[in-house]
Structures are given as structure tokens and as C-alpha cells.
Amino acid sequence: MKIFSAQQMRMADEATMQSKNITSLELMEQAAQQVFNLIHNRLQGAPVLIHVFCGIGNNGGDGLVVSRLLLEHGYNIKTYIVNFSENRSKDFLVNYDRLKEITSSWPIQLKSKEDFPTVSREDMIIDAIFGIGLNRPLVSWVAQLIKHLNTFRCFTLSIDIPSGLYVDKAPDDSEAVIYANTTVTFQLPKLVFFLPQTGMYTQDLEVIDIGLDRNFLTQSPGVGILISKNEVLPLYRPRHKFSHKGTFGHCVIIGGSYGKIGSVVLATRSALRIGAGLVSAYLPECGYEVMQSSVPEAMVITDDDDELAEIHLDFKPTAIGIGIGMGTNEKTVKAFEKFLKHNQSRLVMDADGINILSKHLQFFENLPEKTILTPHPKELQRLIGEWKDDFDKIEKTKAFSKEYDCIVVIKGANSITIYDNQLYVNTTGNPGMATAGSGDVLTGIITGLLSQGYEPLHAAVFGTYLHGSSADIAIQQTSFEGLLASDITSYIGAAFLELFKRPEAEGQVE
CATH class of the missing domain: 3.40.1190.20 (Ribokinase)
Structure with a gap:
């Protein structure tokens, strides 16, 4: 299985939208649906309170779709928007409106330390704050939020990558990274999951197929190859019947x-x-x-x-x-x-x-x-x-x-x-x-x-x-x-x- 960089994953998204004639919004729905399926198959409707923390980019958009699907299937959830910037991606905004249409209370807005929620040890956290798009140091209060969430030690699932991690370099603050029990990453693994400094942030890695363009994946060399039995x-080299020690x-x-x-x-x-x-x-x-x-x-x-x-x-x-x-x-x-x-x-x-x-x-x-x-x-x-x-x-x-x-x-x-x-x-x-x-x-x-x-x-x-x-x-x-x-x-x-x-x-x- 190939290992892709963040840039290669973005190129794979573009190739998929072109080859399948779909929008980025449709691709987001497709990916988030697979994340929901994995969660639903494991929880089977269990009455756990799920806290979904969404950033304001496309990873946050994934989180909003997952929140909506969880609500539609009867799960008890709270959704939080981590407002670390005034900029929002278009797909985030569309899915924000879709979520508001089916919930009686709008997603909870987080803008500073004063807004930090309390989470019980028995609850579950879904982390969709940054994803692989992180490319700059965290805003101070967001770094503190991540440290705050880690203190609850409840089951945590990160979408694509634990928030606070970069794909292609070490984190700026080793404590301001989500410690995920499970990371559900899209299509291909990333090198960051396998290095001593950064692999510790996820205990269990799940690679899910979100339907990215096969031709692009096959023809692109990647930055590495993950070696398992298939590889x-x-x-x-099998031995033949007439072999001898020489x-x-x-x-x-x-x-x-x-x-x-x-x-x-x-x-x-x-x-x-x-x-x-x-x-x-x-x-x-x-x-x-x-x-x-x-x-x-x-x-x-x-x-x-x-x-x-x-x-x-x-x-x-x-x-x-x-x-x-x-x-x-x-x-x-x-x-x-x-x-x-x-x-x-x-x-x-x-x-x-x-x-x-x-x-x-x-x-x-x-x-x-x-x-x-x-x-x-x-x-x-x-x-x-x-x-x-x-x-x-x-x-x-x-x-x-x-x-x-x-x-x-x-x-x-x-x-x-x-x-x-x-x-x-x-x-x-x-x-x-x-x-x-x-x-x-x-x-x-x-x-x-x-x-x-x-x-x-x-x-x-x-x-x-x-x-x-x-x-x-x-x-x-x-x-x-x-x-x-x-x-x-x-x-x-x-x-x-x-x-x-x-x-x-x-x-x-x-």
C-alpha cells in the first residue's frame, strides 16, 4: 500500500472530482459516510454521548457530515465549532447549514478558553478540527483546547489525522496534539503514523476507501510503501523439487x-x-x-x-x-x-x-x-x-x-x-x-x-x-x-x- 504526502492527497481529490465528474461537496459526503459507517458498525446505537469537535475547513466539514448522520440515526451528540479564524471553507458552510436544518440547537461555538466544554470519561470524542490541511502553528487557545480534551481520557476518534499533527513534519508543540484511540484516515496511510515522534498519537489506524481515482493512485509513486503480507x-522465491544446499x-x-x-x-x-x-x-x-x-x-x-x-x-x-x-x-x-x-x-x-x-x-x-x-x-x-x-x-x-x-x-x-x-x-x-x-x-x-x-x-x-x-x-x-x-x-x-x-x-x- 502506498503512502502519500498531503499534496498528493489533494491532487488525488482533484483527479477524482475530474474523472468522476463530482463536486468537492459530494466527495466530502462520500468520505464522511464511510467514517460514519465505521463508527455505526462499532457502536450499534449504543447510548454514549458523542462530542464532535469541528474546525472550519474541510476536515470540519467532514465532522459536520458525520454529526448529521449520527443525529439521523438517533445518536446523542453535541457538535462544537472551533472558531480559530474568520475564514471558512465553502463545503464547511454548506454542511453547517445542513446540520442546523435537522437539530433543535445550533452547534456550540468555541472562541476562547471560557467556552471549553466538560467531557465525561464515559463519553466519546470525534476530532475533526484540522485534518491533513494544517500548515501553520496553532492559535494559542486552540492548542490549549487540544490539551484540555486530552485530559478527559475518553475514547477519541480522529478523522484523517489527529489534530495538531502535520503530515510532513513534526508538531510544533508535542503536547498540543490529540491522542486518538483510533484514527480513520482516507484512502492511503500517511508517513506521520509510523514515526517514533508522531506515531504515538494514534493507537489504532483504520484506512478507509473513499473511492479516490484508481488511475491516479496507481500511477503516482507516493513517498513510500507500507509493507504488509500483500507486498x-x-x-x-519458492523452492523446486531438485534443489540442493548449493x-x-x-x-x-x-x-x-x-x-x-x-x-x-x-x-x-x-x-x-x-x-x-x-x-x-x-x-x-x-x-x-x-x-x-x-x-x-x-x-x-x-x-x-x-x-x-x-x-x-x-x-x-x-x-x-x-x-x-x-x-x-x-x-x-x-x-x-x-x-x-x-x-x-x-x-x-x-x-x-x-x-x-x-x-x-x-x-x-x-x-x-x-x-x-x-x-x-x-x-x-x-x-x-x-x-x-x-x-x-x-x-x-x-x-x-x-x-x-x-x-x-x-x-x-x-x-x-x-x-x-x-x-x-x-x-x-x-x-x-x-x-x-x-x-x-x-x-x-x-x-x-x-x-x-x-x-x-x-x-x-x-x-x-x-x-x-x-x-x-x-x-x-x-x-x-x-x-x-x-x-x-x-x-x-x-x-x-x-x-x-x-x-x-x-x-x-x-
């Missing part, structure tokens, strides 16, 4: 130092579990017995006693994952530099490999094209420098990816893969993955996919999805708190099986 299934490549996991052999164990086991035909671990001699006993399926190559002082392979692997637990001491840095100059295999770079690169950017000239980097936030910061907000972070990462022709997987709650100015936003994963070693598992997964012949970008996107899916399946047995990185590896097979479950078998209809 990764075409990437899967068919699926020989990858090598390079890393480890005294006390940090476990990271290589996790990555090696994950590369095997994801389906690599042969996997070797290259690590210091101090890790030999640990690796041989922990992962009997792997071959082991050793170097110096406690740390890597030389990295020499007498064969050409299909793919290499390097950097985990490796350390950054001087002789390891020299070994790393020498290795890069001679390497001709596809690379996945993590942990200390990234840390070394951040201090020696000249090493990038020896990386193969489309090398995959998998930094956590601090490692990313060492690569691209400080950022002012998550949107700035993404722009700097895109520039970095373009400059060095590398694929960057920004690890997080919604891991984002970046390459060729495009974002691939992952939908799998859970808070249990905030545990030591989960990144090492991802390194092994992506390296193992590369080994099997997956293109680097596909390996990064598919691997990130399977990594999160494995954890999602695992927590059904372990809980968030009880999840270990090794559990993620154990459920990789289940994540593959989940890809091919019929929706009916899961109790869902797509």
Missing part, C-alpha cells in the same frame, strides 16, 4: 570478540533458519567451542585468540554479514579495511561494522553496490549526524543512501528501509523486540536471504518483514517481556507458514 508475497548459497557471518560471541551465534543460526544452503561463522578463536556446540549445522573459521586481527576467506561466499560483536580496536579496523578492499560478495553491515564506517567514511569506496546497513538509532546518528526530527532523519538518510549507493534499514517500531529515494515502512514487529540480540537476528536473516539469490533491496524488505512477523508469532507464547532474540529465530519457519495462511483460517476476510 512481500510477490518477493518470495542452490541456496554459502554465506558467512563475520564478527565476535571475547564476551560477544553470542551475537555471531544468533546471526549464524538465523541465516540457517531463513534458508541459506551453507553458513560459515568467521570469529576469533575464543568463540570456536561456543559456536561449534551452539550451532552444529554451521562451519567455523577462526582468527586470533580474543579479537579479529585478520579476515581472510579462501573462497568467495554468496553473501557476508559483518560487524556484530566485532569491536573497534585498531587491529580489527585494519583487518576490516583490508577485507573490504578484497571482498567481492554482497554485504550486510551491522553494529561495529557501521561504527567503524562512521569513523572512516573513505571505506565506503570499497563497499559493493547496494550494501545493506542495519543501524539502530545511535549507530545511524554516527553515520548521518544529528537530526532535528524524524522527518529530517529520513531526508538525511535518503541523501546518505544516494551518496554511497547503499540500502539503509532504520531499525525501530516500524523499521524503514531506504533506497533510491523511496521508503519501505514495515508493519510487523512488537515492543518485545526491544531486547539484546534482536538486531543480530535481523543481520542473519537478511544475509541468509541474500545467499539464496534475493536482490539486496528485496532481501532487506522481506527480511525485515519476516523478522517482525517471527516476533509477532513468538510473543503469543512468550509475552513482550519474555521474548528473547533466540525466540525470534525459532519462529522464522512459522513466519514463512503464516505468509500462506488463507484469511478464512485466520478468522478474517480481506
Whole structure:
């Protein structure tokens, strides 16, 4: 599913009105009807008092239509107009008049702090104040209104986007944003829902089809792609009957130092579990017995006693994952530099490999094209420098990816893969993955996919999805708190099986 910017959504509206020969007022009615349907299906006429807060633009117009439909179906509602300006959109005014025609009391006007209403914990709030059209800082009393509404902690539904959020940048005041239990957004998701700074403002995202022009949606590239099962299934490479271990490549996991052999164990086991035909671990001699006993399926190559002082392979692997637990001491840095100059295999770079690169950017000239980097936030910061907000972070990462022709997987709650100015936003994963070693598992997964012949970008996107899916399946047995990185590896097979479950078998209809 594509992710659109605010400007692209406005263009989609225009394209729809032209292709379907409808007015903006008709399109507003169409969209608001879908919002009402969702609310009505959930409430089923429940006697809850619903407070609808409408701005004076088109998002407010959506709210007025929803208010009217709720009234027509017998719901107990109060509608408020948040008068933050003298300007009103034409469609807002039309729907304001339509609402007044069927209600005995006009919508309640809010113009200052003195007008703020009281809401009970058992009530419901519908937020239709700004939507995606917000493009300037909030008027002071409106910011205070939003903070006021958040204090009631009742169920809150935002139409299109929580008010106070911009679509394409971080909010001016992090407290002056509606905290929505559910956000019902139109047609396509927006990037703001998936970033650490802004994703917290909605707990549950519902994307509803409002009938925007299919040709425009198909032909427009968007600012990103939301990666779910439908997007990764075409990437899967099925195995044929006459395959053998050589068919699926020989990858090598390079890393480890005294006390940090476990990271290589996790990555090696994950590369095997994801389906690599042969996997070797290259690590210091101090890790030999640990690796041989922990992962009997792997071959082991050793170097110096406690740390890597030389990295020499007498064969050409299909793919290499390097950097985990490796350390950054001087002789390891020299070994790393020498290795890069001679390497001709596809690379996945993590942990200390990234840390070394951040201090020696000249090493990038020896990386193969489309090398995959998998930094956590601090490692990313060492690569691209400080950022002012998550949107700035993404722009700097895109520039970095373009400059060095590398694929960057920004690890997080919604891991984002970046390459060729495009974002691939992952939908799998859970808070249990905030545990030591989960990144090492991802390194092994992506390296193992590369080994099997997956293109680097596909390996990064598919691997990130399977990594999160494995954890999602695992927590059904372990809980968030009880999840270990090794559990993620154990459920990789289940994540593959989940890809091919019929929706009916899961109790869902797509």
C-alpha cells in the first residue's frame, strides 16, 4: 500500500472530482459516510454521548457530515465549532447549514478558553478540527483546547489525522496534539503514523476507501510503501523439487570478540533458519567451542585468540554479514579495511561494522553496490549526524543512501528501509523486540536471504518483514517481556507458514 504526502492527497481529490465528474461537496459526503459507517458498525446505537469537535475547513466539514448522520440515526451528540479564524471553507458552510436544518440547537461555538466544554470519561470524542490541511502553528487557545480534551481520557476518534499533527513534519508543540484511540484516515496511510515522534498519537489506524481515482493512485509513486503480507508475497522465491544446499548459497557471518560471541551465534543460526544452503561463522578463536556446540549445522573459521586481527576467506561466499560483536580496536579496523578492499560478495553491515564506517567514511569506496546497513538509532546518528526530527532523519538518510549507493534499514517500531529515494515502512514487529540480540537476528536473516539469490533491496524488505512477523508469532507464547532474540529465530519457519495462511483460517476476510 502506498503512502502519500498531503499534496498528493489533494491532487488525488482533484483527479477524482475530474474523472468522476463530482463536486468537492459530494466527495466530502462520500468520505464522511464511510467514517460514519465505521463508527455505526462499532457502536450499534449504543447510548454514549458523542462530542464532535469541528474546525472550519474541510476536515470540519467532514465532522459536520458525520454529526448529521449520527443525529439521523438517533445518536446523542453535541457538535462544537472551533472558531480559530474568520475564514471558512465553502463545503464547511454548506454542511453547517445542513446540520442546523435537522437539530433543535445550533452547534456550540468555541472562541476562547471560557467556552471549553466538560467531557465525561464515559463519553466519546470525534476530532475533526484540522485534518491533513494544517500548515501553520496553532492559535494559542486552540492548542490549549487540544490539551484540555486530552485530559478527559475518553475514547477519541480522529478523522484523517489527529489534530495538531502535520503530515510532513513534526508538531510544533508535542503536547498540543490529540491522542486518538483510533484514527480513520482516507484512502492511503500517511508517513506521520509510523514515526517514533508522531506515531504515538494514534493507537489504532483504520484506512478507509473513499473511492479516490484508481488511475491516479496507481500511477503516482507516493513517498513510500507500507509493507504488509500483500507486498512481500510477490518477493518470495519458492523452492523446486531438485534443489540442493548449493542452490541456496554459502554465506558467512563475520564478527565476535571475547564476551560477544553470542551475537555471531544468533546471526549464524538465523541465516540457517531463513534458508541459506551453507553458513560459515568467521570469529576469533575464543568463540570456536561456543559456536561449534551452539550451532552444529554451521562451519567455523577462526582468527586470533580474543579479537579479529585478520579476515581472510579462501573462497568467495554468496553473501557476508559483518560487524556484530566485532569491536573497534585498531587491529580489527585494519583487518576490516583490508577485507573490504578484497571482498567481492554482497554485504550486510551491522553494529561495529557501521561504527567503524562512521569513523572512516573513505571505506565506503570499497563497499559493493547496494550494501545493506542495519543501524539502530545511535549507530545511524554516527553515520548521518544529528537530526532535528524524524522527518529530517529520513531526508538525511535518503541523501546518505544516494551518496554511497547503499540500502539503509532504520531499525525501530516500524523499521524503514531506504533506497533510491523511496521508503519501505514495515508493519510487523512488537515492543518485545526491544531486547539484546534482536538486531543480530535481523543481520542473519537478511544475509541468509541474500545467499539464496534475493536482490539486496528485496532481501532487506522481506527480511525485515519476516523478522517482525517471527516476533509477532513468538510473543503469543512468550509475552513482550519474555521474548528473547533466540525466540525470534525459532519462529522464522512459522513466519514463512503464516505468509500462506488463507484469511478464512485466520478468522478474517480481506
